[in-house]
Amino acid sequence: MGLHAEFDINMNYEAQKIIKALREARLAKGMRQTELSKLSGVPQAQISRIEASGVDIRLSSLAALTHALDLEVALVPRKAVPAVKSITRQTSEHPPVQPAAIGKELQRVQEAIRAMQVKIPEIPNLDALRKAHAAIKPLKIDMSFLQPLRELRTTLERIQRSQKDWAKIAEVARSMTHLRNQIIHTRPSPEIQDGPRPAYTLDDDDDA
Amino acid sequence: MGLHAEFDINMNYEAQKIIKALREARLAKGMRQTELSKLSGVPQAQISRIEASGVDIRLSSLAALTHALDLEVALVPRKAVPAVKSITRQTSEHPPVQPAAIGKELQRVQEAIRAMQVKIPEIPNLDALRKAHAAIKPLKIDMSFLQPLRELRTTLERIQRSQKDWAKIAEVARSMTHLRNQIIHTRPSPEIQDGPRPAYTLDDDDDA
């Protein structure tokens, strides 16, 4: 039982690749096992075992997890694999070439959201927040938006600390979406094209 | 066909869709459960249970089956799902290297069914028709079946025009299903003797 237990021989390559993709998808979203647990309904302990101990997961569980990660399980013909791969690369999350300060701030926002979730078990609005953030993340953001971002974050943190006014979370989410729209409109800078991040799916990036 | 379409409540929607896709992939290749069983190592009984009784299959089994079917399990971002679907359609479910005349006739059959539906709003038998057609569509069909297909279609059209004898629709559906079975059974016949065709087809008929 090492730190990273080896995979059992139970699962074949294919299966292990999927599991690995799952884990990477979670990490790419900055999600913790506990969060994913809450979103998917799968207990944290089980997620851990799945990721680390090579549990031969059942399809329903896989579906639950992927759903929570905004992914979908698909059966693609071998012949189509390369094409599909290229598409998913395009669509997957890019940590875009960002001014360092912006990148850091985005990270902090994500942190704040996560902290929120940890503190308060039952919040429906949180998902809106997460989505707003996810919508902003893949954009190229000008330095002029650093301030607004920071303010949003501090507001969020204040709410979290005060343990009250959770109703305001929805409001924050709204302004965050608004901010996103502004960002988009300031310059016709659509999605980014390069992606050093293959992220999940059909990864052939081998390893051991 | 959906003799027994009763899935357990254990599996979620997503999971059931995958199972269905599996079954259809098998049928599209004209494979029988015993054959798939040999290729994948999964016992026929288990395959049957999986397809019909909504077994919550494990990932390793899924991988084994998909592999035997020349498919791969992929996790695709929700946003990319439509694109991926269009690709996989192009590659697999698509008119499978069909003689042009057959393809056209299938199209006409579909037309006839649709016309029927427009004329008569509520007919239970129509669904059977639709299913029979859907079951035929993904098959590789020999030119020898062109005549039977055509006859079925004209019968259908006659019924529709006469505005009567709707009871016969069920009969047509039955013979269509029958036709499907015949088509499947003639699989081990490497035909391809079409005339009206660009000579370069490059058909990648992958039957092993």
Added chain:
DNA sequence: ATCAGTTATGCACTATTATACATAGAATAT
């Protein structure tokens, strides 16, 4: 009616996932 091929079920039995807690161990802040 009979036969052959395919799929669905029944049953006994095993192997493993899944779950609930609890908690240890690792990694990160403070």
Added chain:
DNA sequence: ATATTCTATGTATAATAGTGCATAACTGAT
């Protein structure tokens, strides 16, 4: 070093996938 968060494990139990064999049920063919 201390606290906190995150991940991995331990234990016990329930639920069920998986297997093998046999065979029923259904279909199309002779």
